[in-house]
Amino acid sequence: MEDVLLARWQFGITTVYHWLFVPITLGITWMVAIMETAWVRTKKPEYLRMTKFWGKLMLINFAIGVVTGIVQEFQFGMNWSTYSRFVGDIFGAPLAIEALLAFFIESTFLGLWIFGWKKLSPKVHAFTIWMVAFGTMASAFFILLANSWMQYPTGYVLNAETGRAEMQNFGEILTSKVLWTHFPHTVAVGFATASAMILGIAAYHLAKKQHVIVMRKSAAFGGAVLLVATIGVALTGHWQGQVMVEVQPMKMAAAEALWDTEQPASFSLFAVGDKENSRNSVNVAVPRALSLLSCNNLDCEVQGINDLQAEAVAEFGEGDYIPNLFVTYWSFRIMVGLGFLMILIGGLAVWFHIRGTLIRYKWYLKLALWIGIPAAFIANAMGWIFTEMGRQPWIAVGLLKTEVSNSPTVPGAWIIMTLIGYTLVYAALALAAGFLFVKYSKAGPGDEETAEDVAESMVY
Amino acid sequence: MEQGIWNLETLWFVLIAVLWIGFFFLEGFDFGVGILLPFIGKDDTDRRVMINTIGPTWDGNEVWLLTAGGATFAAFPEWYATMFSGFYLPLFLILFALIIRGVAFEYRSKDRKPEWRSMWDWAIYVGSLLPALLFGVAFGNLVRGLEIDAAGEYVGGFWALLNPYSLLMGIASLVLFTLHGAIFLALKSDGDVRVRAAAVSSPLAIASTAVVGAAMVWTYLQGDGDFVPALLPILAVVLLAVVIWLTKSDMFGWAFICTGVTIVAIVAAIFIGMYPNVMTSTINPDYSLTVFNASSTELTLRIMTIVALIFVPIVLVYQSWSYWVFRKRVGPRDVTTSTH
Numbered sequence: 061m062e063d064v065l066l067a068r069w070q071f072g073i074t075t076v077y078h079w080l081f082v083p084i085t086l087g088i089t090w091m092v093a094i095m096e097t098a099w100v101r102t103k104k105p106e107y108l109r110m111t112k113f114w115g116k117l118m119l120i121n122f123a124i125g126v127v128t129g130i131v132q133e134f135q136f137g138m139n140w141s142t143y144s145r146f147v148g149d150i151f152g153a154p155l156a157i158e159a160l161l162a163f164f165i166e167s168t169f170l171g172l173w174i175f176g177w178k179k180l181s182p183k184v185h186a187f188t189i190w191m192v193a194f195g196t197m198a199s200a201f202f203i204l205l206a207n208s209w210m211q212y213p214t215g216y217v218l219n220a221e222t223g224r225a226e227m228q229n230f231g232e233i234l235t236s237k238v239l240w241t242h243f244p245h246t247v248a249v250g251f252a253t254a255s256a257m258i259l260g261i262a263a264y265h266l267a268k269k270q271h272v273i274v275m276r277k278s279a280a281f282g283g284a285v286l287l288v289a290t291i292g293v294a295l296t297g298h299w300q301g302q303v304m305v306e307v308q309p310m311k312m313a314a315a316e317a318l319w320d321t322e323q324p325a326s327f328s329l330f331a332v333g334d335k336e337n338s339r340n341s342v343n344v345a346v347p348r349a350l351s352l353l354s355c356n357n358l359d360c361e362v363q364g365i366n367d368l369q370a371e372a373v374a375e376f377g378e379g380d381y382i383p384n385l386f387v388t389y390w391s392f393r394i395m396v397g398l399g400f401l402m403i404l405i406g407g408l409a410v411w412f413h414i415r416g417t418l419i420r421y422k423w424y425l426k427l428a429l430w431i432g433i434p435a436a437f438i439a440n441a442m443g444w445i446f447t448e449m450g451r452q453p454w455i456a457v458g459l460l461k462t463e464v465s466n467s468p469t470v471p472g473a474w475i476i477m478t479l480i481g482y483t484l485v486y487a488a489l490a491l492a493a494g495f496l497f498v499k500y501s502k503a504g505p506g507d508e509e510t511a512e513d514v515a516e517s518m519v520y
Numbered sequence: 521m522e523q524g525i526w527n528l529e530t531l532w533f534v535l536i537a538v539l540w541i542g543f544f545f546l547e548g549f550d551f552g553v554g555i556l557l558p559f560i561g562k563d564d565t566d567r568r569v570m571i572n573t574i575g576p577t578w579d580g581n582e583v584w585l586l587t588a589g590g591a592t593f594a595a596f597p598e599w600y601a602t603m604f605s606g607f608y609l610p611l612f613l614i615l616f617a618l619i620i621r622g623v624a625f626e627y628r629s630k631d632r633k634p635e636w637r638s639m640w641d642w643a644i645y646v647g648s649l650l651p652a653l654l655f656g657v658a659f660g661n662l663v664r665g666l667e668i669d670a671a672g673e674y675v676g677g678f679w680a681l682l683n684p685y686s687l688l689m690g691i692a693s694l695v696l697f698t699l700h701g702a703i704f705l706a707l708k709s710d711g712d713v714r715v716r717a718a719a720v721s722s723p724l725a726i727a728s729t730a731v732v733g734a735a736m737v738w739t740y741l742q743g744d745g746d747f748v749p750a751l752l753p754i755l756a757v758v759l760l761a762v763v764i765w766l767t768k769s770d771m772f773g774w775a776f777i778c779t780g781v782t783i784v785a786i787v788a789a790i791f792i793g794m795y796p797n798v799m800t801s802t803i804n805p806d807y808s809l810t811v812f813n814a815s816s817t818e819l820t821l822r823i824m825t826i827v828a829l830i831f832v833p834i835v836l837v838y839q840s841w842s843y844w845v846f847r848k849r850v851g852p853r854d855v856t857t858s859t860h
Contacts, residue, residue: 119626120626120627120630122626123622123623123625123626123627124623126579126622127618127619127622127623128619130582130586130615130618130619131615131619133586133589133590134589134604134611134615136593136600136604137589137593137600137601137603137604137605138604138605138608138611138612139605141601141602141604141605141673142601144593144597144600144601144604145597145598145601147597148593148594148596148597148598148600148601148816149597149816149817149820150820151593152590152592152593152594152595152597152600152816152820153594153816153820153823153824155590155593155594156587156590156591156593156594156595156824156827157590157594157824157827158590159583159586159587159589159590159591160587160590160591160827160828160831160832160835161827161831163583163586163587164580164583164587164835164838164839165838167579167580167582167583168577168579168580168583168835168838168839168842169838170579171575171576171577171578171579171580171842171846172576172842172845174575174576175572175575175576175846176576176845179845179846180845224597226816226817226819226820227816227817227819227820227823228819230819230823467601467605467608468673469605469606469673469674469675470605470608474608474609474678477609477612478608478609478612481612481616485616485619485620489619489620489623492623492627493623493627495631496627496630496631499630499631500630519568519572519575519629519854519855520568520571520572520575520625520626520628520629
């Protein structure tokens with residue numbers, strides 16, 4: 061395999077793995093903060109038990125998210141040194157700011173939260189988890205700032221002398237429309253993932269009719285957040301699609317396997333591509349739907365792959381500017397399909413809870429556990445794979461191609477060694493995390509009544 | 521030094537040096553605690569006492585490293601690209617170590633099975649030992665210079681990094697961090713751990729004085745004998761000799777300050793000695809990466825400076841507050857009543 065392909069596999073594997081844990085963190089920190097605040101305000105013991113139970117799962121998840129994040133930060137220099145030299149003037153700043161603003165807050169205040177149950181007053185203690193939640197969101201913002209720039213470079217100037225992209229206008233980078241659609245989408249995804257997990261695990265206990273007080277409240281909370289968050293995911297996703305048509309039309313065309321420019325454009329439900337002849341051999345499509353999604357009217361034109369390829373050749377020279385269509389087309393569909401399924405699961409939870417019948421519907425409780433949780437993880441992975449694969453062949457769109465961005469001095473053998481190393485250690489950690497997740501989820505909340513009870517079970 | 525020192529490039533060089541100093545000062549004792557875990561922690565209670573002395577703060581300490589890495593990327597992309605791709609395999613080992621170690625702290629006590637806990641104890645030990653050694657090796661190579669070609673790429677391969685001088689630097693950092701951790705434990709723990717940590721401190725101080733002294737002499741002999749950096753290593757070795765006496769006299773507060781200042785002095789000497797180079801080329805001095813030819817633009821540096829001026833003081837305040845909250849010693853009572 062070519063070195064650059066190995067480096068891409070390494071980035072893909074480590075990123076998707078990191079992205080299994082991070083969305084939970086993004087949502088659950090806020091939800092635990094709300095639970096703890098409810099306890100501080102009302103002193104109802106069930107809120108403390110909720111805080112501790114979901115807080116433990118939060119910690120089991122958090123640990124893996126943190127350590128796999130370190131790999132992400134160092135990997136740019138290790139495997140992608142040419143890229144790092146080319147974009148460092150712009151791309152390095154958000155990473156440094158992320159560490160300074162977000163990582164310090166997350167790590168310090170999480171330490172205070174875990175170990176501070178007896179040492180801090182309840183209010184100050186609750187404040188620490190709010191800070192952690194804020195830190196996770198700041199982290200998401202800055203890393204998406206960096207990623208958005210790769211999707212849609214703005215505020216830069218190409219310096220012929222140094223041969224790199226250099227910052228010209230930081231404000232333009234900060235206000236990138238890709239960033240401001242990526243970020244809300246990602247935050248909504250975080251809440252959707254965490255709430256799907258909370259709802260699913262609460263459903264497990266409700267189906268067994270155990271820990272009913274805590275789990276009924278948790279299911280209602282999880283269900284409500286899930287409904288709101290998944291609707292938010294859909295709306296922000298729609299908005300992202302519109303920006304994508306504008307700034308990365310090839311990605312949208314690839315998502316749709318839309319070979320020829322159409323006006324009005326139809327939305328493909330199922331297609332079998334035929335890349336050699338630049339067409340689909342099979343395509344089942346909804347007329348005008350893609351026009352509606354792309355520009356909110358039924359008649360607009362959506363550019364197709366063939367035209368965009370010709371445009372790219374004219375602008376950048378000979379080459380293949382078409383992403384891997386099988387991956388983009390199907391990852392997009394799986395993501396969107398599972399997203400709608402999750403809206404349904406969240407909606408049903410809210411509906412059943414309002415009617416007070418949630419605990420009666422065994423089929424639903426099973427659905428929330430066995431479909432709701434996996435759906436969230438699969439949709440997350442698909443979304444990330446789509447947005448990154450849809451960017452190909454570019455690493456920074458229009459500026460630098462992925463195939464020339466890796467480290468020239470790093471031989472393939474090293475990448476293979478580390479690829480195997482990461483995969484093995486990540487697999488082992490997945491086993492350990494899975495074991496603890498199942499163990500603590502099944503065990504259910506304890507019967508703690510005071511912060512002192514919780515303190516003893518939180519320390520290392 | 522045609523450009524003088526009053527510029528943003530130099531400021532960021534100093535800031536990155538400060539981040540490394542902070543990292544080695546703080547995570548240095550975390551590594552030491554992890555390395556001593558199998559030796560001082562005779563039973564599960566001991567080991568939990570040890571881990572809980574650093575439990576609330578180890579992760580915040582590690583962020584000093586992440587910020588140093590991020591700041592290097594932002595301020596000196598060429599340095600970041602050459603160093604991280606050049607130190608590829610050692611860096612992978614460091615990452616591997618930090619991964620298993622970080623998870624181990626959180627997971628170890630979440631199950632009672634002895635095999636589970638012993639597995640994570642190994643992860644903490646190995647995960648502390650490897651970086652304590654390898655960071656010294658990496659900095660040894662930075663001091664010694666590397667095969668940097670005209671394109672600014674490291675072309676020396678893996679085995680060239682394991683030269684005798686750099687290995688000695690690695691052993692020096694390993695022993696020094698272990699000592700720093702032992703003194704920290706003598707200050708922060710109670711019960712058997714405190715007694716044993718105090719007992720191993722003196723022999724570790726003797727070993728540190730010898731190994732660090734040898735490493736500093738070698739550094740001096742192969743260097744160009746810059747006056748200011750030479751004062752700092754002398755101070756470092758003298759302080760370590762004083763630590764031998766301090767640990768024997770049960771003055772661990774002072775001993776901790778001395779090992780801390782030793783770490784500060786050595787890392788500062790390394791950075792002052794390198795300046796204005798960040799990666800010195802042994803092929804041709806003209807190929808060296810310097811703070812000027814490896815840096816970002818003025819605009820990026822200015823933005824980063826503003827961000828740092830606002831947020832570094834805030835970080836220092838809340839991190840100090842966290843140390844204040846957890847200032848008490850951790851003893852067996854703090855961990856044995858646990859119900860899980």
